Amino acid sequence: MTDNVLEELSDDRKLLGRTSTAERVAGILRGRIIEGGFRPGMRLAEEEIGRALGVSRNTLREAFRLLTHERLLAHELNRGMFVRKLTVEDLEDLYRVRRLVECAALRQLAAPPYALHTMDAAVTAGLSARAEERWRDLGTANMHFHQGIVELAGSPRADDMMRGVLAELRLVFHVMENPRRFHEPYLPRNREILEALRDGDAPRAERLLAVYLDDSRHQLADGYARQLG
Amino acid sequence: MTDNVLEELSDDRKLLGRTSTAERVAGILRGRIIEGGFRPGMRLAEEEIGRALGVSRNTLREAFRLLTHERLLAHELNRGMFVRKLTVEDLEDLYRVRRLVECAALRQLAAPPYALHTMDAAVTAGLSARAEERWRDLGTANMHFHQGIVELAGSPRADDMMRGVLAELRLVFHVMENPRRFHEPYLPRNREILEALRDGDAPRAERLLAVYLDDSRHQLADGYARQLG
DNA sequence: AAGTAGAGGATTGTTGAACGATTCCGCAAT
DNA sequence: ATTGCGGAATCGTTCAACAATCCTCTACTT
Numbered sequence: 001m002t003d004n005v006l007e008e009l010s011d012d013r014k015l016l017g018r019t020s021t022a023e024r025v026a027g028i029l030r031g032r033i034i035e036g037g038f039r040p041g042m043r044l045a046e047e048e049i050g051r052a053l054g055v056s057r058n059t060l061r062e063a064f065r066l067l068t069h070e071r072l073l074a075h076e077l078n079r080g081m082f083v084r085k086l087t088v089e090d091l092e093d094l095y096r097v098r099r100l101v102e103c104a105a106l107r108q109l110a111a112p113p114y115a116l117h118t119m120d121a122a123v124t125a126g127l128s129a130r131a132e133e134r135w136r137d138l139g140t141a142n143m144h145f146h147q148g149i150v151e152l153a154g155s156p157r158a159d160d161m162m163r164g165v166l167a168e169l170r171l172v173f174h175v176m177e178n179p180r181r182f183h184e185p186y187l188p189r190n191r192e193i194l195e196a197l198r199d200g201d202a203p204r205a206e207r208l209l210a211v212y213l214d215d216s217r218h219q220l221a222d223g224y225a226r227q228l229g
Numbered sequence: 230m231t232d233n234v235l236e237e238l239s240d241d242r243k244l245l246g247r248t249s250t251a252e253r254v255a256g257i258l259r260g261r262i263i264e265g266g267f268r269p270g271m272r273l274a275e276e277e278i279g280r281a282l283g284v285s286r287n288t289l290r291e292a293f294r295l296l297t298h299e300r301l302l303a304h305e306l307n308r309g310m311f312v313r314k315l316t317v318e319d320l321e322d323l324y325r326v327r328r329l330v331e332c333a334a335l336r337q338l339a340a341p342p343y344a345l346h347t348m349d350a351a352v353t354a355g356l357s358a359r360a361e362e363r364w365r366d367l368g369t370a371n372m373h374f375h376q377g378i379v380e381l382a383g384s385p386r387a388d389d390m391m392r393g394v395l396a397e398l399r400l401v402f403h404v405m406e407n408p409r410r411f412h413e414p415y416l417p418r419n420r421e422i423l424e425a426l427r428d429g430d431a432p433r434a435e436r437l438l439a440v441y442l443d444d445s446r447h448q449l450a451d452g453y454a455r456q457l458g
Numbered sequence: 459a460a461g462t463a464g465a466g467g468a469t470t471g472t473t474g475a476a477c478g479a480t481t482c483c484g485c486a487a488t
Numbered sequence: 489a490t491t492g493c494g495g496a497a498t499c500g501t502t503c504a505a506c507a508a509t510c511c512t513c514t515a516c517t518t
Contacts, residue, residue: 020306020500022294046470056502057470058287065251065291069298077249078470078509096384104333155325161390249471275499285473290500307480307499 022062025055029063033072033083034167036136036174040085044073071168086171088225094165095217101162102146102213103206105153112200118148119194126187135179142183143169145190149209172224182220186212251291254284258292262301262312263396265365265403269314273302300397315400317454323394324446330391331375331442332435334382341429347377348423355416364408371412372398374419378438401453411449415441 019027029049032038050060064081067073074084086094126141143166150162176182189212196205248256258278261267279289293310296302303313315323355370372395379391405411418441425434 022500058503059501061291061471062294065294066298069295079511080470093384093386096382097386097390100333100337100382100384100387101329104329104336107333107336108329153325153329155322155329157322157326157394158329161326165386251471274497276497286499287474288472308482309499 020062021055022059023066025053025060025063026066028053029067030070030072030167033067034170036170038083040083040171040175042083044081044083046080070164072171084168084171086168086224088221088228090168091172091221091224092217094169095213095220097161097165098146099210099213101158101165102149103210105150105158106197106202106206106209109152109202112197112202114152114197114200114202116148116194116197118151119145119190119197122148123187123191123194126190130184130187133180135183138187139170139173139179139183142186142190145194149193172220176220176223176227182216182223186216249291250284251288252295254282254289254292255295257282258296259299259301259396262296263399265399267312269312269400269404271312273310273312275309299393301400313397313400315397315453317450317457319397320401320450320453321446323398324442324449326390326394327375328439328442330382330387330394331378332439334379334387335426335431335435335438338381338431341426341431343381343426343429343431345377345423345426347380348374348419348426351377352416352420352423355419359413359416362409364412367416368399368402368408368412371415371419374423378422401449405449405452405456411445411452415445 029038029044038044044064046057046060046064050057053060055063064073064075068075068081072084073081075081122141122145125144126138129135129137129141147159147162147166150158173179173182189208193205193208193212196202196208258267258273267273273293275286275289275293279286282289284292293302293304297304297310301313302310304310351370351374354373355367358364358366358370376388376391376395379387402408402411418437422434422437422441425431425437
């Protein structure tokens with residue numbers, strides 16, 4: 001048996017992907033939060049949820065901890081778990097991080113061509129979502145686009161962090177009415193950034209992105225403040 | 230009683246910092262890992278640790294989950310918890326993130342003067358650590374310095390992420406012998422960066438930092454690969 | 459009427475025990 | 489040297505219990 005075969009096998013080992021019940025439960029809850037089924041501020045009672053999912057309180061609590069660390073749930077001692085409610089400062093911090101990381105990802109690019117597959121697919125998905133007026137899906141597509149930007153840095157940890165940041169952002173989007181307003185204008189701008197990168201003009205892409213993020217932040221923060229007040 | 234007094238009190242409420250046992254346990258374990266008492270690869274048996282700390286298995290497991298999410302522990306299903314053992318790729322990714330975030334933090338600076346207190350204190354602490362040949366403390370001081378760089382971005386989430394990245398890096402430092410070699414050369418370079426910022430020359434600071442990080446990464450990755458092989 | 463104090467109920471925090479499932483380790487068999 | 493097979497150890501998960509804490513509602517005071 002050649003060493004090559006063994007190496008490939010050991011590469012695949014992580015794909016076996018066995019997961020504990022707690023992690024699967026966390027996955028289910030994460031989905032509900034991200035998809036908007038669980039609204040910010042909603043309380044998640046241990047007994048109630050545990051019974052509904054058929055897991056014990058202990059296992060459920062393990063799942064809660066995971067989501068707390070992802071900042072999707074907030075834990076108040078002796079009061080329970082709540083779907084996180086972002087403040088306007090949280091929102092601004094999220095954009096601060098986005099601007100830091102996304103722009104840095106573009107800046108550190110070497111010579112073209114770049115691996116634009118994720119971003120390309122996101123724009124395509126966004127176009128068809130817009131055509132069919134699925135505004136929530138358009139928002140998802142836009143987020144995938146920015147996930148794709150960070151992927152250009154080639155750092156698993158940066159990807160992870162960005163995933164968390166975007167998940168948190170959904171907590172904001174889900175309490176906003178009129179989602180179209182916050183997603184549609186940015187589709188062509190994503191496209192423009194993509195074009196710049198395709199042309200090998202990373203500095204231009206970075207400038208576009210910086211303005212994009214500032215605009216988006218302003219619009220969202222204003223709307224969110226209004227929604228809360 | 231004026232409203233002002235009440236407002237100040239409510240601002241301080243979060244400082245009361247009530248924490249659950251699980252979080253305190255996590256804090257203790259985190260300390261042990263970061264200080265090097267628990268070496269990478271070491272297994273943390275539930276019963277053993279639980280008995281030593283006087284907490285139940287369930288509570289301990291909650292603490293383990295927290296640290297797993299911080300990437301300080303690794304969880305293998307049905308095998309238990311282990312102090313994380315970084316690969317060389319992990320190490321390179323950590324530096325990728327550092328370069329992304331730290332340089333971005335310097336780049337987004339507005340007009341001087343800057344809030345250099347953390348960095349200044351870190352250099353001072355580093356100097357006295359070097360004078361007394363406490364090399365491990367010198368490493369800690371250097372890390373504080375870079376934490377201070379990210380603080381310039383004014384983003385709690387970025388601070389948090391950096392804290393995690395630096396904690397992970399300790400997992401590497403703790404398996405390296407001859408810590409002096411990896412810390413001492415960087416103290417004057419930190420000082421130089423600090424000086425550049427004090428002069429209001431952020432672009433120069435950023436250039437210095439970029440080279441610093443690349444040098445450090447090379448040296449550390451080489452040494453680490455040798456240590457592992 | 460308004461505000462305070464306290465009792466009672468509900469929920470969380472933590473523990474301890476239990477049992478099946480999985481892994482680890484040593485030993486025999488090939 | 490490799491394989492196969494127990495037995496011991498450990499993990500994964502559940503359940504039940506109780507103390508601590510919080511919430512609510514009522515009754516009382518002013």
